[in-house]
Amino acid sequence: MALRLVTAGESHGPALVAIVSGLPAGLLLDRDAVDADLRRRQEGYGRSPRQRIESDAVEVLAGLRHGRTLGTPLALVVGNRDHENWKWGMSPWPPEGEPAGKGSRPVTLPRPGHADLAGALKYGLTDVRDALERASARHTAAIVAAGAVAKALLRELGVSVEGRVLGDDLEQRVDDARANRDTVGGVVEVRARGVPPGLGSYATKDDRLDARLAATLMGTQAVKGVEIGDGFALAEQRGSEAHDEIHRDERGLYRETNHAGGIEGGVSNGEEIVVRAAMKPLPTLMRPLASVDLHTGETGEALVERSDTAAVEALAVVAEACVAWELAAAARDKFGGDALVDFVAAHHAYLERIDWQPRTR
Numbered sequence: 001m002a003l004r005l006v007t008a009g010e011s012h013g014p015a016l017v018a019i020v021s022g023l024p025a026g027l028l029l030d031r032d033a034v035d036a037d038l039r040r041r042q043e044g045y046g047r048s049p050r051q052r053i054e055s056d057a058v059e060v061l062a063g064l065r066h067g068r069t070l071g072t073p074l075a076l077v078v079g080n081r082d083h084e085n086w087k088w089g090m091s092p093w094p095p096e097g098e099p100a101g102k103g104s105r106p107v108t109l110p111r112p113g114h115a116d117l118a119g120a121l122k123y124g125l126t127d128v129r130d131a132l133e134r135a136s137a138r139h140t141a142a143i144v145a146a147g148a149v150a151k152a153l154l155r156e157l158g159v160s161v162e163g164r165v166l167g168d169d170l171e172q173r174v175d176d177a178r179a180n181r182d183t184v185g186g187v188v189e190v191r192a193r194g195v196p197p198g199l200g201s202y203a204t205k206d207d208r209l210d211a212r213l214a215a216t217l218m219g220t221q222a223v224k225g226v227e228i229g230d231g232f233a234l235a236e237q238r239g240s241e242a243h244d245e246i247h248r249d250e251r252g253l254y255r256e257t258n259h260a261g262g263i264e265g266g267v268s269n270g271e272e273i274v275v276r277a278a279m280k281p282l283p284t285l286m287r288p289l290a291s292v293d294l295h296t297g298e299t300g301e302a303l304v305e306r307s308d309t310a311a312v313e314a315l316a317v318v319a320e321a322c323v324a325w326e327l328a329a330a331a332r333d334k335f336g337g338d339a340l341v342d343f344v345a346a347h348h349a350y351l352e353r354i355d356w357q358p359r360t361r
């Protein structure tokens, strides 16, 4: 049963929507846990006042009864409270009455570093807003909601996933940047514990777990680099120091090092999964960069849309959701099952067969 995710929604439209299919029946979801992840995404040092306007909470329209999945498509909705101020500007249907509120004047000055110019050219847009609304990282709220569901599924297998920011100077860097009306990026790391060997496959590129993790993280706004395990540093090392030798004790096969970040040949190897993503500095500056007005052809300053100074802590939450999603999808591929008990039983039987046990190390 393939786990699939489709999302829809614009940044200032009525809502973000995630449809998750391929879940087993009988998985208990905790509304508070989903909302807690949505809240974590909104927090973090350097975020803008928009996060105070939006107080995200999930609604479920389908696929759940009394908190348990039905094995049918799960429809998650995260409303955009800010849509109230964009009713005319972001009305899905032709708006009635005179233009009013935000988004009622076309955006013609694309922001460097955003999808604005490429999107306007690609789709033949006269209002850059038509591109930026969907390209916006507001979309990641839907990803985080789906990721919370994936984490609930993984928990049934004893797998936990956690994202964090690397480095301890974020607050200082944000303060300095804000004082100069500038922005910063950073690096986040996601670790997954309890992942059994055998998720993903070397059979095709699309099946490779490393490729899937790289794609989901690289597919996230502002991520410009991804590494698995020691990643780029491995290029500098000798083979004798770069690989993780195989050992065995009473609990089964294990490694004492984890340079590979828990993946060899596109397959999880039973060690902790370790993935890092590099985030570029946010492209909307309060001190706008140079741009060109697409209507007049004249030089000008890029649009200033309310914006964060940094969103690295938010990215850590989003990256956690992305990694959880891919691991859950790979686990569904491997263990299948229409009912949750079948899925869990298949995992259990597999662990009985192989010479491996999860470690807390």
Ligand SMILES: Cc1cc2nc3c(=O)[nH]c(=O)nc-3n(C[C@H](O)[C@H](O)[C@H](O)COP(=O)(O)O)c2cc1C
Pocket (backbone or CB within 6 Å): 048, 113, 114, 115, 135, 136, 137, 140, 220, 221, 222, 223, 280, 282, 283, 284, 285, 306, 307, 308, 309, 311, 314, 315, 318
């Ligand atoms: C959680 C999160 C929040 C973001 N917030 C902002 C923001 O407030 N302002 C901004 O200019 N970019 C923000 N971005 C980054 C842009 O969405 C992204 O750089 C832009 O869409 C262009 O895509 P690209 O950087 O992947 O090429 C954010 C990204 C993430 C992951």
